[in-house]
Amino acid sequence: MTPGDNGASKPEEDDPFGYLYADGQARGAQPPSGGYGYPNAVNRVRAVGERKYGQPQQAASTQAGAYGQPNSHYQAPETLPGGAPTSRQAMHSGGGGGRRGPNTKGLLIGAIAVVAAVVIGIGVAMLNGKDDDGKTGNQADASPTQSQEAPPSPKATSTASAGELPKADAVDDAVQLAGGAAPASAVKGSKSAGGSYVGGLNQVGASVTWTVDVPKSGKYTLNVGYGVPGKDANATLTVNGTSQNRPLNLANFAKAPEGDWERGWTHTWANLELQKGSNTVSISCGNGNQCDVNLDQFSLESGWR
Incomplete structure (x- = not known):
């Protein structure tokens, strides 16, 4: 190819992305018919500012809304047909027949009953450890019994303390x-x-x-x-x-x-x-x-x- 004017060419041939800009669109640039690398691809490249959800286009400031406010175009999954219900909906669905939380009051009453039973058992054991006359069970009976009687011991041996004789x-x-x-x-x-x-x-x-x-x-x-x-x-x-x-x-x-x-x-x-x-x-x-x-x-x- 020799230098010079080769004739006017199509804008999309000069810039394959010219259809994305206003001046390119004015010159007749069109987006490609298929996706990049995949024929009849679902994801289509759109022109800047173009967004279609089946409803009128609104300004960016309107779509975004004020900071902290929900987007008017956002729809949570649970609001769509067939969407998963939230935990709150599951608990309250079916006319109040859902499962309730644990009965903490019943657990507290049961724990108090166990403690009371242990205290009563200890008190009974302490009372049983005493004789009728108030003596504790580990004290030996001072009165001799037949089994405690020992045979007469032989005569003792006189033994003096250290340094002395008997x-x-x-x-x-x-x-x-x-x-x-x-x-x-x-x-x-x-x-x-x-x-x-x-x-x-x-x-x-x-x-x-x-x-x-x-x-x-x-x-x-x-x-x-x-x-x-x-x-x-x-x-x-x-x-x-x-x-x-x-x-x-x-x-x-x-x-x-x-x-x-x-x-x-x-x-x-x-x-x-x-x-x-x-x-x-x-x-x-x-x-x-x-x-x-x-x-x-x-x-x-x-x-x-």
């Missing part, structure tokens, strides 16, 4: 009596608790046995408080089942007149060999002994005199 009254639980020996209190002047002592030893076979516990094996001195009626006496001394070579001297060291028991209270001692732990020390009336004596108190010392 001592005991002749009537203590740690002292066992046999052969007619028995507690008495007729003679005044005994140093034992309550003025008691052990009498009835003036017969063969009568004995007093003291069970004592010592911290270590070794030599100990036995002290004995006793009373005689103004005359000398003696007894057999046995340690852990073995009789000593000499009898226990129970002389009238108080120099009381014969027959005067109250003035005859005095004391004596003897050397012993004891083993660590429990030991038995017996004073008994054997054949050849003079056993007219009352026994009052016992004690131990470490070492011999």
Whole structure:
């Protein structure tokens, strides 16, 4: 093609979009008959300002309406034939036969009833935990029953606190009596608790046995408080089942007149060999002994005199 005027051409040939403008339309520009790339396409390109909805065209300001006001040309889906109903319509349709919300009042009443039942149950449990006399159920009954009765326990062992050696009254639980020996209190002047002592030893076979516990094996001195009626006496001394070579001297060291028991209270001692732990020390009336004596108190010392 040579330079020059090739003749007037159609406006749509010069500008394929000329039909969109007023000057192009004045020159006879027309939109294409089909869609771009798709024959007989539904979406058609329209001229600027052209809008057809089956009703008269209105100004843009009228169509848009004031800010915040609904568009007069807008139709919500639920207003069209076959459109989906709104939730409000569904709830109120059918003459009020729709489903109502949860019954919160009924739920509140049910919760209050449950709490009241729990409180009542706790109160009943607390009342049942008491006896008729008001004592709680976890308190032990102070009155003994047949199942609580225990058999008599054996004589206890005299055990001194730390740094001390044992001592005991002749009537203590740690002292066992046999052969007619028995507690008495007729003679005044005994140093034992309550003025008691052990009498009835003036017969063969009568004995007093003291069970004592010592911290270590070794030599100990036995002290004995006793009373005689103004005359000398003696007894057999046995340690852990073995009789000593000499009898226990129970002389009238108080120099009381014969027959005067109250003035005859005095004391004596003897050397012993004891083993660590429990030991038995017996004073008994054997054949050849003079056993007219009352026994009052016992004690131990470490070492011999």
